[in-house]
Amino acid sequence: MAKKQLLHLFISIIIVVVSLYYVFKSVSFTEFTDALRSMRYIYLLPAIFLVAVGYLVRAIRWRYLIAPIKEVKTVDLFSPLMVGFMGNMLPARAGEVLRAYLLGKKENLSFSASFATIFIERLFDMGFVLFLLFGVLIFESKTFVIGDSGETHQLMGYMVKFGWISFAGCLFIFLFSALLQYKNEWAMKAVELTTKPLPHKWVEKIVKLVNSFTQGLNIIKDKKGFLATVFLSFLLWVIFVLMYYPLYFAFGIEGKLPVISSLIILCVTIAIFITLFPTPGFLGSFQAACVVALHEIFKIPKAVAASYGIVAWLVAMGFVVVVGSIFIIRENISFTEFSVSKQEVE
Secondary structure, three states: OHHHHHHHHHHHHHHHHHHHHHHHOOOOHHHHHHHHHOOOHHHHHHHHHHHHHHHHHHHHHHHHHHOOOOOOOHHHHHHHHHHHHHHHHOHHHHHHHHHHHHHHHHHOOOHHHHHHHHHHHHHHHHHHHHHHHHHHHHHOHHHHEEOOOOEEOHHHHHHHHHHHHHHHHHHHHHHHHHHHHHOHHHHHHHHHHHOOOOOHHHHHHHHHHHHHHHHOOHHHHOHHHHHHHHHHHHHHHHHHHHHHHHHHHHHOOHHHOOOHHHHHHHHHHHHHHHHHOOOHHHOOHHHHHHHHHHHHHOOOOHHHHHHHHHHHHHHHHHHHHHHHHHHHHHOOOOHHHHHHHHHHHO
C-alpha cells in the first residue's frame, strides 16, 4: 500500500509542477507582484464570507443525507466536514475517506454507510456541475468563439466530451443506486454475477460492502429529504458562482468581464481541471483552470489571471485549513489513528 501511496504522490507532484509551469510561463516576477500589490484586499472579506456560508450549506445538506440512517445535528457535522476537506490536501482525495471515517467514529456508523452519504453527495454535485456546464455550452457558446473567424476554442470540444462522458457515468451510478433501493434483489444478483470470476472470500466481502453501502443511499427513497438535498445543492452552487465575483473587484477586472464569466470559471475549474487532475488541495490544477478561463478565453492579462488563481485558491483552502485545524486541536483528532484505520478499511 505504501508503494501505491508513493505513486499517487509522485503523479500529483508531476501534475502540480506542470500546471504551475503553465500558469507562470511568460509571467515575470515583477508583473506577478505588481498584480498582487494593486489588489483591493477589502473585497476578500465577502469572498471569505461566501466560502463560510457554502460550508454551512454543505453541513445542512449532509444532515439530510445522513438522516435516513441516523439523526445528527448540523453542528456535530462541522468537525468531520472541515477536517475531511482539509484532508483533501493529501494525495488521491484522501479527505473523502477521512470524512467518512470521522463521521463513523463520532456517530457510531459503519464506514461503508458513512462513505455512501459522501458518495451520493458527490453524485448530486456532479449532476449540478453538468447542468451548469450544459447551460454554458448552450446559452453562452459565443464566449468560446475566437475572433471574427467563427472558430470555436478548443476548450469547448473538451467540455462537450467531458460533459457527455460524465453524464453517462452519473446516469449509470444513479440508476444502479436506485436499483439497490427499490429492487435490491436484482441489484445484488447483478453484483454476484459480475464478481463471479473472483475468489469466494472476495465476493463475500464485496456483497457485504454493497449491503452496508446501500444504507447510505436511503435518501433516494426519502422524498422530503431528496427534495431538500436538491434545493440545498442548487443553493450551494449558486454560492460557488457568486464566490468568485468579489475577487473581480479585488483585481479591478469587474468592468472587463460579464457576470456569466464567473460561472464559466466555475465550470472550467470544477468540471474539468479539478475533476480530471485531483492534485492535493487542488494546487496547480485550480490555478491552471483560472488562467485558461480568464486569460485564454476572456483575454485578461496572464499575470492578473495567475494572481487571481493564487488568491482564489488561498481564500478557499485557507478557510478550510484554519477552521479544520481548530477542530483538530479542539477535538484532539489524530491523523496517526486515521492512517491505521484507513489501512484496515482498505
